[in-house]
Amino acid sequence: MSGYRTPLGRARGLGSAKHGVGHFIGQRVSAVALIFLVLWAVDSALALAHTDYENAVLWLRSPWNAILASLLIATASFHMNIGMRVIIEDYIHKPPTKAALLILNLFVAVLVTAAGVFSILKVALSGGAY
Amino acid sequence: MTDAKGARPGARPLSPHLQVWRWHLTLACSILHRATGVFLYLGAIVGATWAFSLASGPDAYGLFLVIIGSLIGKLFLFGLTFSAFYHLANGIRHLAWDMGEGFEPKVADATAAAALAFGAAATLAVWVIAALTGGL
Numbered sequence: 001m002s003g004y005r006t007p008l009g010r011a012r013g014l015g016s017a018k019h020g021v022g023h024f025i026g027q028r029v030s031a032v033a034l035i036f037l038v039l040w041a042v043d044s045a046l047a048l049a050h051t052d053y054e055n056a057v058l059w060l061r062s063p064w065n066a067i068l069a070s071l072l073i074a075t076a077s078f079h080m081n082i083g084m085r086v087i088i089e090d091y092i093h094k095p096p097t098k099a100a101l102l103i104l105n106l107f108v109a110v111l112v113t114a115a116g117v118f119s120i121l122k123v124a125l126s127g128g129a130y
Numbered sequence: 131m132t133d134a135k136g137a138r139p140g141a142r143p144l145s146p147h148l149q150v151w152r153w154h155l156t157l158a159c160s161i162l163h164r165a166t167g168v169f170l171y172l173g174a175i176v177g178a179t180w181a182f183s184l185a186s187g188p189d190a191y192g193l194f195l196v197i198i199g200s201l202i203g204k205l206f207l208f209g210l211t212f213s214a215f216y217h218l219a220n221g222i223r224h225l226a227w228d229m230g231e232g233f234e235p236k237v238a239d240a241t242a243a244a245a246l247a248f249g250a251a252a253t254l255a256v257w258v259i260a261a262l263t264g265g266l
Contacts, residue, residue, distance in 0.1 A: 028228060031221050038214050041177075042256060049265030053188045060184065073178060080171045087164065108175070116178035119185035 023082050030079040037072040044069075057123055066124035073116035081109035159242040163220045166213035173210040204266070211256050216249030 044065070048056055059065055084105045092098040151157055176198075183194035197203050223241050226232045232241055260266055 028225060031225065035218060035222070038218055042211070042214065046256065046260055046263065046265060049260050050263055053184070053191045056184055056191065060181075069181070073174070073181070076170075076174045076177075080167070080174055083167045084171060087168070112174055112178045116181045119178070119181035122185040123181070 023085070027079060027082045030075050030082075033071070033075050034079055037068065037075060040068055041072055060120060060123045063124070066120050069120050070117045073120070074113050077109040077113040077116075081105060084109075155242045156238050159220060159223075159245060162246075163217060163224075166217040166220075169209060169213040170217055172206075173213065176206070176210075208253070208257065212249050212253040215252040215256075216245060219245035219248040 044059075048059060051059070060069065085102060088098060088101045088105060092101055180194060180198075183190040198207065220242075223232060223245060226241075232238060257266075
């Protein structure tokens with residue numbers, strides 16, 4: 001059809017929408033935040049490992065714990081969504097399968113954020129299941 | 131160059147794949163970074179499930195503790211601990227590379243070994259602390 005056109009000629013006008021580095025930067029900025037959030041999470045998991053339901057509720061009712069737990073789940077979901085997107089784009093080349101997996105990946109990340117943050121707020125604001 | 135001669139775009143040389151690379155430390159660390167990332171993806175789902183079960187009441191939380199406290203649950207958490215520490219340390223290597231540092235083969239090998247050692251040591255430390263504080 002346009003086999004005589006040069007690669008440069010074909011590429012002109014189809015180029016960057018100036019969003020090309022959005023995922024790259026987002027992945028690295030969230031990584032920096034996660035260094036601190038993950039270390040806090042490990043420390044928290046150690047504290048929670050030897051407590052029961054009541055103490056876990058009390059722990060999550062502390063504002064800082066609720067804030068950092070919400071930030072952790074939201075930031076981790078953001079980071080893992082981009083990471084899994086790269087894996088899918090690397091290995092899955094069949095367009096319908098790739099699209100389905102990318103959508104599933106996004107849904108999982110958003111659901112993890114919504115379920116995690118809502119649950120944290122419910123415990124923090126109402127004191128558990130009551 | 132035009133399309134008039136040479137190979138079609140579909141027949142371009144492909145990038146080398148796992149089968150043709152010689153295994154070495156930095157390669158293994160790169161693959162392990164991706165594998166631990168996938169494991170942490172599952173860990174985030176389990177983390178959200180923890181919060182969800184806590185919000186659902188004592189019975190749901192009790193069930194969560196039974197499952198996570200089982201042998202399989204503990205093995206999962208052990209793998210998750212290593213994944214978190216290794217992915218964190220190797221992620222710092224990536225951040226250094228993004229700033230143009232650490233590409234020399236000897237430095238890359240040394241930081242790869244350091245990331246693996248940190249992952250293993252920190253994982254053992256956390257599980258020793260968990261055992262000493264009655265968290266197991």
